[in-house]
Amino acid sequence: MQENTTDIETKSKTDSEKKGDVVIEMQHLKKSFGNNHVLRDINLTISKGENLAILGQSGTGKSVLIKCIVGLIDIDDGKLLIFGQDISELKNKKLVEIQKKIGFLFQSGALYDSMTVRENLEFPLRKQSNSLSKEELDSLIKESLHDVGLDKAIDKTPSELSGGMRKRLGLARTLILKPEIMLYDEPTTGLDPITSKEISNLILEVQRKYHTTSIIITHDIECTKLTADRIIVIKSGICGAEGTFDELEKSADPWIRSFFE
């Protein structure tokens, strides 16, 4: 497995060099919660415009990994470079500038219950820019809702929306800030197959329209197949395997193959 990982790292480096700018780079990244060593030694690079899916059993630290990227969790050791800058060494303003370029779609949607759909979208916009006029705000909100097919839900509250609509609203709220990196935390969990496919297509549309670089944490193989350019499987806190869907589906390791069966 260790040999495989080294091969994978070399392959990954060659691939990313081919693809162009590296947007996210992790070097020997570690994170523990007490005695629970969740991320032991994560090494990976993600290139601009790439869709990377991360698979792994529950509790292997997939969500922790993307929460480290967005700054919700601090790393213990190693390097995390975003747009070439080590975020653990950045001070307040520069760190905020980097974080502004990252969008995060939460597993639950994390919609503000006390606000309407419009207010949910208006809130991050107002916080990031006070100079926007009411007309500009309205136009951005309508555009975002149109992108995710929720034009008619503008005056509804989150409690009036279905699971799929909530995910789409969460996506709209993230996209309204025009992030360059999108992090999806289990975007299709709890949805029926048709809605899951809609969300997966939406992820692809977002990539095409906004040229985003994405990391998708998922257990949904259909979503992975549809959206991922590259897949990483996390096992015991390290990158256990890496490759395209077709490569990993035919992996010699039965444990890796079991994800795709």
Added chain:
Amino acid sequence: MENNISQQSKTENETPEIVIEESPRILTDSMFKKFFLEVASITTFTFRFFKEVVKPPYEFNEVMKQSFLIGYKSLPLVAITGFIIGLVLTIQSRPTLAKFGSESLLPAMVAVSLIREIGPVITALIFAGKVGSGIGAELASMNVTEQIDAMQVSDTNPFKYLVVTRVLSATLMLPILVILADGFGLLGSLVGVNIKGNVSSYLFFSQIFQSLEFNDLIPAIVKTFFFGYAIGLIGSYKGYNSNKGTEGVGEAANSAVVLSSLMVFIIDMIAVQITSLLQG
């Protein structure tokens, strides 16, 4: 022989389990440790509040919104409670005063006890039950559903937006509610006095204002700012730092009420001591 062997193996099998009981000292140490960690955590939270409250940008709109929700929405409950307290206090005090032929002192006695002590403390306790638990539960559920994380990700300081605004609103709204509760309490007292007598409202309020002094009003109002601050801060602290999970929501609401009610009594005790010292 076989019997011996079977007896021996039985004895081996029946070796009693070694139960390591936690000694009372270990338990006490861990309780003390937990207590001091909690105190340290609340202290850090308080310092953070004072740091964030002066730092721009200021969330005026959210403070106004929270003041409406915390203050205006609590008004009916506080008014009804104040009215009933005034009424009951008057009815209960009348027989005792009648024994000494001092029924005429009834409005003054009720007013002083209501304004100095009962009004602020009872209103603060009701406020702790309604607002403290509300803030605790709301922030805890926002924590569970990752709404606080979502704010942080969208470049908003959740502490400033959620905690500072709520603590400020609670601090500013409670004194207003206490003044209104006192007013409704005096109205209740007027009704109570008139159940077994006929006292005009003019005479009733004249007696009250003659008996009240500046020293009765100011300390009573000043301490309510501290009550409001403590209730807002404890509710926010419990909610903001709640355990993830639905159990955490209930626990945050419950402990917010218990701790803030206790703090109301502690602050009241300190305030009474300070007032007595200042008044000589």
